[in-house]
Amino acid sequence: MIFIGPHLLLFALFFLIPIFFGVYISFTNWDLVNTPEFVGLDNYKDILLNKESTFYTQLHTGLGNTFKFVAFTVPACIVIPLLLAAALHVKPKGMKIFQAIFYLPVLFSISAVMIIWSMMFNVSFGPINHYFTSSPNWLGTQPYAWIALVVVTVWWGIGGNMIIYQAALNGVSKEYYEAASLDGAGRLQKFFHITLPSIKNQLLFTIVITTIAQFNIYGQALMLTKGGPSSSTTVLLMYIQQNAFGSGQSIAGIASAMAVILGLCIMAVSVIQFFLLRERK
Amino acid sequence: MHKKIKVMISCMIIVIFILSLGACSQSSSSDKVGKNEIVFWNPFVGPDGKNMQMMVDAYNKTNPKFKVRNISLKEADMYAKIPTVVNSGRNIPDLNIVHAERIKQFVDKDMLIPMDDSLAKYPEIKAENYVKAGWDIGSLDNKRYSVPLDVHSFVMYYNKDLAAKYAPHALDDNIVTFDEIKEAGLKAKKDGIIAAPVTWMKPAFLSVYSQMGGSITSDGTKPTLNTEQAVDTLKLYNGFVKSGITNKDGQDAGQVFKSGKAIFYPEGIWMQNDIKKAKNLNWGMTNFPQLSDDKNKMVNWSSSHQFVLLKNPERNKKKTEGVIKFINWVRDNSLPWAEAGQNPAALATLDNPKYQQMPQSFLIKDTTEQKSLKIFDYKYNGYISEQLDKIGNDTVFGKLDIKKALMDSQKTVEDKIAQDK
Numbered sequence: 001m002i003f004i005g006p007h008l009l010l011f012a013l014f015f016l017i018p019i020f021f022g023v024y025i026s027f028t029n030w031d032l033v034n035t036p037e038f039v040g041l042d043n044y045k046d047i048l049l050n051k052e053s054t055f056y057t058q059l060h061t062g063l064g065n066t067f068k069f070v071a072f073t074v075p076a077c078i079v080i081p082l083l084l085a086a087a088l089h090v091k092p093k094g095m096k097i098f099q100a101i102f103y104l105p106v107l108f109s110i111s112a113v114m115i116i117w118s119m120m121f122n123v124s125f126g127p128i129n130h131y132f133t134s135s136p137n138w139l140g141t142q143p144y145a146w147i148a149l150v151v152v153t154v155w156w157g158i159g160g161n162m163i164i165y166q167a168a169l170n171g172v173s174k175e176y177y178e179a180a181s182l183d184g185a186g187r188l189q190k191f192f193h194i195t196l197p198s199i200k201n202q203l204l205f206t207i208v209i210t211t212i213a214q215f216n217i218y219g220q221a222l223m224l225t226k227g228g229p230s231s232s233t234t235v236l237l238m239y240i241q242q243n244a245f246g247s248g249q250s251i252a253g254i255a256s257a258m259a260v261i262l263g264l265c266i267m268a269v270s271v272i273q274f275f276l277l278r279e280r281k
Numbered sequence: 282m283h284k285k286i287k288v289m290i291s292c293m294i295i296v297i298f299i300l301s302l303g304a305c306s307q308s309s310s311s312d313k314v315g316k317n318e319i320v321f322w323n324p325f326v327g328p329d330g331k332n333m334q335m336m337v338d339a340y341n342k343t344n345p346k347f348k349v350r351n352i353s354l355k356e357a358d359m360y361a362k363i364p365t366v367v368n369s370g371r372n373i374p375d376l377n378i379v380h381a382e383r384i385k386q387f388v389d390k391d392m393l394i395p396m397d398d399s400l401a402k403y404p405e406i407k408a409e410n411y412v413k414a415g416w417d418i419g420s421l422d423n424k425r426y427s428v429p430l431d432v433h434s435f436v437m438y439y440n441k442d443l444a445a446k447y448a449p450h451a452l453d454d455n456i457v458t459f460d461e462i463k464e465a466g467l468k469a470k471k472d473g474i475i476a477a478p479v480t481w482m483k484p485a486f487l488s489v490y491s492q493m494g495g496s497i498t499s500d501g502t503k504p505t506l507n508t509e510q511a512v513d514t515l516k517l518y519n520g521f522v523k524s525g526i527t528n529k530d531g532q533d534a535g536q537v538f539k540s541g542k543a544i545f546y547p548e549g550i551w552m553q554n555d556i557k558k559a560k561n562l563n564w565g566m567t568n569f570p571q572l573s574d575d576k577n578k579m580v581n582w583s584s585s586h587q588f589v590l591l592k593n594p595e596r597n598k599k600k601t602e603g604v605i606k607f608i609n610w611v612r613d614n615s616l617p618w619a620e621a622g623q624n625p626a627a628l629a630t631l632d633n634p635k636y637q638q639m640p641q642s643f644l645i646k647d648t649t650e651q652k653s654l655k656i657f658d659y660k661y662n663g664y665i666s667e668q669l670d671k672i673g674n675d676t677v678f679g680k681l682d683i684k685k686a687l688m689d690s691q692k693t694v695e696d697k698i699a700q701d702k
Contacts, residue, residue: 248663
């Protein structure tokens with residue numbers, strides 16, 4: 001008890017208490033100022049069942065857009081870093097420089113990244129439109145807004161997963177490849193039958209972590225597309241933030257209930273992924 | 282023995298941890314700040330923050346009994362923090378700047394204390410000495426809850442050379458009507474020059490909506506966004522877009538204006554320091570575009586930064602007096618604030634020749650202009666603002682059906698209000 005004491009205290013202070021408080025708030029009507037008024041399941045009924053309610057629409061639009069974002073970005077955030085790591089694994093010339101370049105974006109803060117990219121995508125003076133014959137409004141029309149969000153997110157996050165895959169690939173014994181060569185296996189066969197199974201655990205880890213990270217999408221949509229056009233990229237966290245800390249009076253109860261639903265979704269998806277990937281053993 | 286040492290070290294870590302937690306909360310608590318210090322929160326983190334710091338420094342040099350400590354917070358952070366500190370009763374600032382639109386909501390939540398008693402000693406802090414729009418907003422149920430620092434308006438910048446070429450007489454009366462803008466725009470279109478860039482639609486919408494006779498609330502509680510006037514307002518802008526005389530969707534209107542490719546550019550007076558940076562740009566400032574030439578019907582969207590006292594049991598009477606003394610000093614010494622691009626609410630600055638030279642001073646010099654400054658005061662203004670920011674550009678650029686957007690907005694605001702039980 002004494003050994004885990006400090007950790008337990010920190011865990012309770014910064015993790016358990018906020019979570020319980022958040023869940024409690026989701027059962028209340030609270031404006032952040034007066035004492036929360038207990039309303040039972042009203043908030044959940046409103047956002048889950050009451051089709052007439054604005055908050056029902058918000059939850060469905062927000063959650064829908066969040067899922068879309070996860071579906072668009074997670075595969076790219078896994079496959080692209082894996083391919084890059086595999087390419088770097090054969091130790092090409094200038095490998096260190098490329099590694100540094102690919103890893104660099106991870107170190108930038110989200111605001112810096114978004115400001116740079118909003119300039120890149122700018123309709124009139126952005127370099128991207130400079131090279132295209134037509135000049136779409138990248139951040140204000142679909143499907144360009146989604147493309148922009150995915151490109152930026154993948155660019156920003158390549159390095160993190162790539163480093164993990166690089167380390168994993170270094171750990172794969174060369175003997176397997178040699179044995180495979182003797183059996184006459186081609187490059188692709190080696191990749192699918194040796195490399196992938198060998199780094200399965202790291203893959204599982206990155207898939208779960210990346211999925212959770214992308215579920216928490218907020219900064220990109222807020223700063224790049226501002227949720228538009230016509231709410232098509234407004235993700236759930238944006239609704240939650242606006243309801244709880246918007247410019248109007250706070251609706252913290254509803255916001256908390258939405259946050260709980262989002263948390264449950266993340267948990268459910270993570271558990272499913274875990275089991276699916278484990279089963280294959 | 283070994284075990285004992287481990288136990289001792291663990292105990293020490295726990296003790297240090299607990300102590301450090303205690304120290305954290307103590308060092309940030311207000312009583313540590315110093316009894317003779319006024320903690321002053323404001324949302325001035327932009328370039329205007331420097332000017333506020335200058336004013337505070339100048340005031341502290343006068344050796345007041347209570348010195349002011351200037352703390353500028355990001356607007357969103359400040360508004361998120363206010364309920365938390367008021368709720369906990371700790372670390373509440375002694376003086377606060379909030380936006381005019383928040384006051385009704387704060388009073389309603391019982392977060393502000395009236396200033397009437399403390400103001401009694403400073404007779405110069407009175408209606409006659411302030412811009413009416415800024416002063417009136419602080420009075421609720423015959424009590425005064427705030428004193429204005431400034432009144433900032435959404436106006437229109439124009440390129441003098443282009444205006445002379447394409448709209449030679451539009452500025453004679455200092456009112457540019459939408460018809461005049463359209464005429465100039467159609468003339469300029471051939472030369473690749475645009476007329477009235479669509480900028481921040483929230484203030485633009487509210488200003489035109491009000492000119493059309495619309496109001497954001499029918500009785501102070503119920504929102505009225507889904508009206509004919511609102512449809513007409515958005516249609517007016519949509520018409521401009523369709524005729525091809527405005528900036529394109531996604532195009533940065535400010536950039537176009539600064540590069541000398543736009544005749545008009547509606548923006549806030551607070552943007553002028555940004556405009557000044559553009560070299561070779563011969564610009565002027567005028568009223569926001571109007572529907573008619575009638576000066577008495579003019580509307581310029583405005584807001585105001587207001588001094589308020591949040592409820593704070595620790596702020597005693599003497600300190601409150603110190604606070605009011607500072608507010609009174611600001612009334613007489615607002616020039617640095619005007620230099621930040623704002624219009625000080627205190628009329629004392631009006632006589633200053635330096636101020637009279639500033640482009641934004643035209644809004645205050647003349648009483649008819651003063652009357653045009655309209656603050657959109659409504660308890661649920663925040664909800665309306667959020668909706669307008671959401672639908673403004675999308676409807677104007679034809680990406681969202683105007684009627685449907687307004688209907689949805691009305692419903693959203695109503696549903697949010699229904700949560701305020």
